[in-house]
Amino acid sequence: MxxxxxxxxxxxxxxxxxxxxxxxxxxxxxxxxxxxxxxxxxxxxxxxxxxxxxxxxxxxxxxxxxxxxxxxxxxxxxxxxxxxSRSRKASGVLRLCGNASFGQAQLARLLPLYAKDMPDVVLDVTLSDHGVDLVQEGFDVGVFLGVQKFDSSLIARQLAISNLVLCASPDYVARRGEPKSPHDLAQHDCLNFAFEQLRHHWPLQWDDQHINVPIRSRMVSNNGAVLREAALAGMGVMIRSSFTIEDDLTSGRLVRLLKEHHLGQTSVMMVYPSRRLMTWKMRTFVDFMAGQFPQPESDPWLAAL
Structure with missing residues (x-):
């Protein structure tokens, strides 16, 4: 038998x-x-x-x-x-969704590398800062920030840690000085995301304590790219995730402030169905992304700084 x-x-x-x-x-x-x-x-x-x-x-x-x-x-x-799967050919449309800021700063750089090795895969990429129902909206793989609850049929895999970075242009620091503690931010011009709860205070993790730091907004915007340009122009101090400003910090266009202290962090998560339900195109993309971040408990964007 x-x-x-x-x-x-x-x-x-x-x-x-x-x-x-x-x-x-x-x-x-x-x-x-x-x-x-x-x-x-x-x-x-x-x-x-x-x-x-x-x-x-x-x-x-x-x-x-x-x-x-x-x-x-x-x-x-x-x-x-x-x-x-090693000998099979990935093909078809791969529908990806991702956080807008991470997508613009990192996925935009990584996707051409994946596409080069997978010429028969068509990438359909949606970026959004709003919540996405991966299954309901028909996406194959998602890349999100923070800790979210996902359907139990999905796998949530941490790719990396991204630290919050306080930064300003060298010109601004030369004119206004460098803050020595978060409380010094009350004396600085701040570039702020347009959320009502952030207009007057920044909630920060100051080493092991959570504190609300009074700030004075010089500019508010719902777009991180606008705030970045303002910071580069010397308008003020901003807080951004490390993955959005790695090149600016490396080149010296922006200066990291209070770098000896921990201001908070967020997880970068990849979400996808169980491997038992994965197509070849999904499997190759998941393996590719995992290979780009071999140390999921660390911040790769601050490693060399």
């Missing part, structure tokens, strides 16, 4: 509720399907299915066995896919 084949036949009969439909789906004869079930029951020494002329139902033993069989078959299929 081919036990694996008999298990696949049993699972298909249970799934479709019919020997005839299972035979058609598996491209087998009715006789072969019936023989496989009989051999499996003989091997186990118990009946798995109650059969009538109109209906099939699982016995108590069959109910226990089908759960284990499904797990075993899924793991076998996953093992096969893991090995054969």
């Amino acid at each position: 081919d036990r694996l084949q008999s298990m696949r036949v049993f699972a298909k009969v249970v799934e479709l509720g019919s020997f005839v439909r299972a035979a058609t789906a598996l491209d087998l004869s009715n006789t072969v399907v019936t023989r496989n079930l009989a051999d499996l029951e003989a091997h186990l020494g118990t009946r798995l299915l109650n059969r009538t002329t109109r209906k099939l139902s699982l016995t108590e033993s069959g109910q226990v066995y089908i759960e284990r069989v499904r797990q075993i078959l899924a793991e076998i299929d996953e093992a096969d896919a893991e090995v054969s």
Whole structure:
């Protein structure tokens, strides 16, 4: 008896509720399907299915066995896919969604690298600062910031940590001086996101304490790129995630302030369905992104600074 084949036949009969439909789906004869079930029951020494002329139902033993069989078959299929994916070709449309600021600063740089190795994959990219229902809206993979609750059928995988960075242009620092503590920000011009709760205070993690720092906004905007240009022009001090200003800090266009203190951080998360449900194009993208961030507990954008 081919036990694996008999298990696949049993699972298909249970799934479709019919020997005839299972035979058609598996491209087998009715006789072969019936023989496989009989051999499996003989091997186990118990009946798995109650059969009538109109209906099939699982016995108590069959109910226990089908759960284990499904797990075993899924793991076998996953093992096969893991090995054969190396020789298969990813193709089709890959729908990605991501946080807007991370997408502009990092995905825009990374996606061409992925596309170069996957010429038959068409990238459909949506960036948004609003919440996205990955499954409901038909996305394959999402890249988000912060800790969010996701459907239990999805895998949420941390790619990296991004620290909050207080920064200003060298010109601004030369004119106004460098703050020595967060409380000094009350004497500086601040460039601020246009959220009402941030207009007068910045909630910061000052080492091990959470504090609300009074600030004076010089500019507010709902767009990080606008605030960045204002900071580069010497208009004031801003707080941004490290991944948005890595190049500015490296080149010296912006100066990191209070760098000896921890101001807070956020997680960069990749979310996707279980590997058992992944297409080849999704698998290659997930592996590519994981390879770009080999140390998920660290901040790669501040590593060299």
